[in-house]
Amino acid sequence: NAGVTQTPKFQVLKTGQSMTLQCAQDMNHEYMSWYRQDPGMGLRLIHYSVGAGITDQGEVPNGYNVSRSTTEDFPLRLLSAAPSQTSVYFCASRSQGGSGANVLTFGAGSRLTVL
């Protein structure tokens, strides 16, 4: 049981380049989300999804796109990277009901540097 898997672990981009951070979970969780962690700012919600085909914006969605074509995958796309998007990104998932439904399971993170 791998849990939440994020790739890549590290990435360096130049300003204006595009890339996709991958996230996959094998727990059949309906809810998936992306956070970014910055010093002094904690974890801020970028986008989230309550099921396949459904996505919504979080606290800091600008500059990011998401899609949810399957239950397992929730990729985060940066269309034109900016230095302000230098951060550590975490994908997280949880079930929508039952005991422990409120508990998010996080991936190990993807560290992105935009030059």
Add this chain to the structure above:
Amino acid sequence: DQQVKQNSPSLSVQEGRISILNCDYTNSMFDYFLWYKKYPAEGPTFLISISSIKDKNEDGRFTVFLNKSAKHLSLHIVPSQPGDSAVYFCAAGGHGSSNTGKLIFGQGTTLQVKP
């Protein structure tokens, strides 16, 4: 507008003593609260949670207290151990239609437990 705040960026305690981490929130619609622990280069891991219908929840050395009137929660670790040294995040969420179950995190508090 930071809905969940951890006003102490860092805390240092001696091994064996009590660690108290604090968290304040502004949204009265939150109905559950969680604490996560994060080690460097890893994703956050769930520690303990509390529902808004309770004022205390205990799990081994960890106890979370909730004061709804003050919109304040705290995490007590007794006794503190060097392995507890990590960043601690509090998070809040709600099941109401305005929240859709998403979690909002605080800025984090770095706990150092000295041997």
